[in-house]
Amino acid sequence: MNALPIQVAPPPPAPRHQGDGAPICNRIFVALIAAQFLVAVGMLLGNDALHHLAANAIAARQSIVSWRDRAALVMPFLLLGTLLCMIWIRQNSRRQVLERRRTEEELRQERTSLERRIESRTAELKSEVQERLRAEQLNRGRNQLLEMLARDEPTQHIFQVLVDILAHHRTVWGCALHLVDSDQLVLAASSDLRLRLVRHLEQLAPDQYDAPEAAALARREIVISDNLEQHRKPWTELLRANGVQAVWSAPFFTADRSPLGTLTIYSRLQYRPTDVELELLESHCQMAALVLERCRLQNELKQHAYHDNLTGLPNRRLGQDRLDNALLRALRNGQNVAVLWLDLNKYKQINDVHGHAAGDLVLVEVARRLTVRLRESDTVARMGGDEFMVLLEGVHSFAVAETVAAALLQAIEVPIPFQDLHLNITASLGISLFPEHGQSSDELVRSADMAMYEAKFRSGGTRSFSPALDRERSEQRELESAMIHALEHGGFRLHFQPQCDHGGRIDAFEALLRFTHSTLGPIPPGRLIAVAEQSQLIIKLGTWVLREACRQSRQWQAEGLEPVRVAVNISSMQFARPEFAGMVSQILAETGLAPELLELELTESVLINDFAESARQLQRLKQIGVSIAIDDFGSGYSSLNYLHRLPIDRLKIDRSFIEVVNQSNGSLPIVEAIITMAQRLGLRVVGEGIETVEQMRILCENGCDLLQGFLFSRPVAPERAAELLEAKGVCQ
Numbered sequence: 001m002n003a004l005p006i007q008v009a010p011p012p013p014a015p016r017h018q019g020d021g022a023p024i025c026n027r028i029f030v031a032l033i034a035a036q037f038l039v040a041v042g043m044l045l046g047n048d049a050l051h052h053l054a055a056n057a058i059a060a061r062q063s064i065v066s067w068r069d070r071a072a073l074v075m076p077f078l079l080l081g082t083l084l085c086m087i088w089i090r091q092n093s094r095r096q097v098l099e100r101r102r103t104e105e106e107l108r109q110e111r112t113s114l115e116r117r118i119e120s121r122t123a124e125l126k127s128e129v130q131e132r133l134r135a136e137q138l139n140r141g142r143n144q145l146l147e148m149l150a151r152d153e154p155t156q157h158i159f160q161v162l163v164d165i166l167a168h169h170r171t172v173w174g175c176a177l178h179l180v181d182s183d184q185l186v187l188a189a190s191s192d193l194r195l196r197l198v199r200h201l202e203q204l205a206p207d208q209y210d211a212p213e214a215a216a217l218a219r220r221e222i223v224i225s226d227n228l229e230q231h232r233k234p235w236t237e238l239l240r241a242n243g244v245q246a247v248w249s250a251p252f253f254t255a256d257r258s259p260l261g262t263l264t265i266y267s268r269l270q271y272r273p274t275d276v277e278l279e280l281l282e283s284h285c286q287m288a289a290l291v292l293e294r295c296r297l298q299n300e301l302k303q304h305a306y307h308d309n310l311t312g313l314p315n316r317r318l319g320q321d322r323l324d325n326a327l328l329r330a331l332r333n334g335q336n337v338a339v340l341w342l343d344l345n346k347y348k349q350i351n352d353v354h355g356h357a358a359g360d361l362v363l364v365e366v367a368r369r370l371t372v373r374l375r376e377s378d379t380v381a382r383m384g385g386d387e388f389m390v391l392l393e394g395v396h397s398f399a400v401a402e403t404v405a406a407a408l409l410q411a412i413e414v415p416i417p418f419q420d421l422h423l424n425i426t427a428s429l430g431i432s433l434f435p436e437h438g439q440s441s442d443e444l445v446r447s448a449d450m451a452m453y454e455a456k457f458r459s460g461g462t463r464s465f466s467p468a469l470d471r472e473r474s475e476q477r478e479l480e481s482a483m484i485h486a487l488e489h490g491g492f493r494l495h496f497q498p499q500c501d502h503g504g505r506i507d508a509f510e511a512l513l514r515f516t517h518s519t520l521g522p523i524p525p526g527r528l529i530a531v532a533e534q535s536q537l538i539i540k541l542g543t544w545v546l547r548e549a550c551r552q553s554r555q556w557q558a559e560g561l562e563p564v565r566v567a568v569n570i571s572s573m574q575f576a577r578p579e580f581a582g583m584v585s586q587i588l589a590e591t592g593l594a595p596e597l598l599e600l601e602l603t604e605s606v607l608i609n610d611f612a613e614s615a616r617q618l619q620r621l622k623q624i625g626v627s628i629a630i631d632d633f634g635s636g637y638s639s640l641n642y643l644h645r646l647p648i649d650r651l652k653i654d655r656s657f658i659e660v661v662n663q664s665n666g667s668l669p670i671v672e673a674i675i676t677m678a679q680r681l682g683l684r685v686v687g688e689g690i691e692t693v694e695q696m697r698i699l700c701e702n703g704c705d706l707l708q709g710f711l712f713s714r715p716v717a718p719e720r721a722a723e724l725l726e727a728k729g730v731c732q
Helices: 018-053 058-150 155-167 195-201 212-219 234-241 275-306 316-333 347-354 356-372 398-412 441-457 467-489 525-534 538-558 580-591 604-608 611-624 655-659 668-680 693-701 718-726
Strands: 173-180 185-191 223-225 246-253 259-267 337-344 379-384 387-393 416-418 421-423 427-434 461-464 493-500 506-514 565-569 598-603 627-633 650-653 684-688 706-708
Touching: 058 155, 058 275, 155 173, 155 185, 155 259, 155 275, 173 195, 173 212, 185 195, 185 212, 185 259, 195 234, 212 223, 212 246, 212 259, 246 275, 259 275, 275 316, 316 337, 316 379, 316 387, 316 441, 337 356, 337 398, 337 441, 347 356, 347 421, 356 379, 356 387, 356 398, 356 416, 387 398, 398 427, 398 461, 427 441, 441 461, 441 467, 441 525, 467 525, 467 538, 493 538, 493 718, 506 525, 506 538, 506 706, 506 718, 525 538, 538 565, 538 580, 538 598, 538 718, 565 627, 580 598, 580 611, 598 604, 604 611, 604 627, 611 627, 650 655, 650 668, 655 668, 655 684, 668 684, 668 693, 693 706
Parallel strands: 427 461, 506 565, 565 598, 598 627, 627 650, 650 684, 684 706
Antiparallel strands: 173 185, 173 259, 223 246, 246 259, 337 387, 337 427, 379 387, 416 421, 493 506, 493 706
16 A cells, blocks of 8 residues: 655645734824824923013914914824824734734644644554565465475475464464364464463364364354453363463365364454454465365375275386385395285176176275285285286295285185176286295286286186296297287188987087197197187187188088088177177178077076176077077086076086096986976087997987087098088987
8 A cells, every 4th residue: 555645734824914004003103192292392392482482572472372272282182092092002912912822823733733644644654564564474474385385395384384474463363273184173283372272272172162163163154252251161261261362263165165174363362353354364264275275186196196096006106116115125134025916807708798887896896805805014006907916025935925815816706796796706816926036026027927827827716936837928928929810811720520419410510719830739729718818819719710610501501511500609708798699690691601500609607697688698699590508517607597597599518527427426417407407498408528338328318419529520620521411420
């Protein structure tokens, strides 16, 4: 605020009164006195002259007498005039004295008024200077707070500076800042308060509503107590005992109006705060909220930078840092560190079938189960996707790590409820140990990852690293590369194994994938499928098998052979895709194969994982006209409750039952039960893996519809399969 210049008015001119004619009156008075003197002298001279002229002349005498008489007549008037002049001069003198006194009084009043105006303006200027100094001090304080924020200084230091700035604004002020923490009021900073009062402020409870701090938080508005003597309450008496006479407390909130804390001013004088002082309090509350918001944002940034957003676990960066630090401690203390690399089996299938909500739920639950099974000194981190890393420090032996790994897998395999389903989760886990399996974090992670993939290849479980795994992993990478090349350049082949009736007549062929590596030789089908699933080739490879089987069956018909049904194994990842039924229909249209000549073989686990979606998918396939078979029946879930509700045409008894069907205490009762149940449900039964005549006899006697195995024929090339078709059968 700019100061106004002091304008001093010039003294007013002296007023002109009637007494201003005093000099003229004085001259008249002097003239009258002179005239009287002259008349008196003339009369004296006339008398004297009469005596001298008495003898000389009568005429002159008469003249003088006449002049004397006239002077005598004039003399009284002159005396009267002189008297009047004297009276008038006296009155005029009095009037002049009064005028002079009045003028002096007016001048004195004017001077007093001017002095008061000068004093008032000086006080205003002094107040303005003080306010400017306070404003500059506040600005410096705010700038200091902003600089501290920019330097990322501790929040506690920033809060201390904030309350110091506010307390130093008035010499009679003290200040305290409380924060809400889990429904508690925590004293974060204080300034210019007695130590005894500070200790009481540290014990303040949010439900202590007689305290202005808690009341402000409860009312969500500023609470003002300008005279604590009027409030006879325990807390106010405590404040007064510590020299506080007035207090006002203001709450501050987040952007969504969630309470953060209170900022309170304690005054050692009784007075009500001005609007400017309340604005000052509110501005500092906003600054406190800004500090907390910045602290929250920084914590979120750190959380996002070093933790997984979904599970809250350390992410790859923080996991790598903790592994590096664990290795340094182990090297210094001569201890071991175990790295457990865990990957969920068929996690992509869960996402594809049940959606990402189910996938996220699985990850969160797996993270929780891993965390609660570990010590506080251990670390579990999500390294990406469905992969987790567990660090075990101070492990004495490999056996301890394997025991922990077994416990973790057991915890993971407990079904996870999702909507009206229970998701069955399994995992593969690899173990590496420092310093035996690597000296650096990269080497240990690579070793554990290699062991995990070996476990996954063996259908899950735990596998510890060994040098042989390195060679196996190299072979697997080589095989993956060769399979990709073969898929692009026609390196895969299909062989066909017949399914025969009791008379040996071929009823169908099962298409089986074959691949021969240039150096590794023929690759077993189980290993082919496992590598394809791990390398995400299973969809493309499965589509190729389906198309090639349909094309080959149609080609046999074109060669004049009798139409025959062809069965194709479908992986869980294929079946889970929403567009699978449409893809089957498109392949049938492209190859020209009749739908009733195509059979799709699915395992029980594929159907049971999501019964509702499996039923819908099967209904779509049945609308196309293809037949459905359950492969390896009895080796998996064997849920009879689901079996009669799905549109299934055939059951294939698992070969593990066929192998021991003719042995004492073997599987004959189970085989008989399966065949009987299937017949009751109107399903046909296929026995696979038949290698002896005795096995064939038992199955035929119990009503098994179709027979498949080496007893009849091994899987053969398409040309040999055509010869079998032309011969009308393979079993005599």
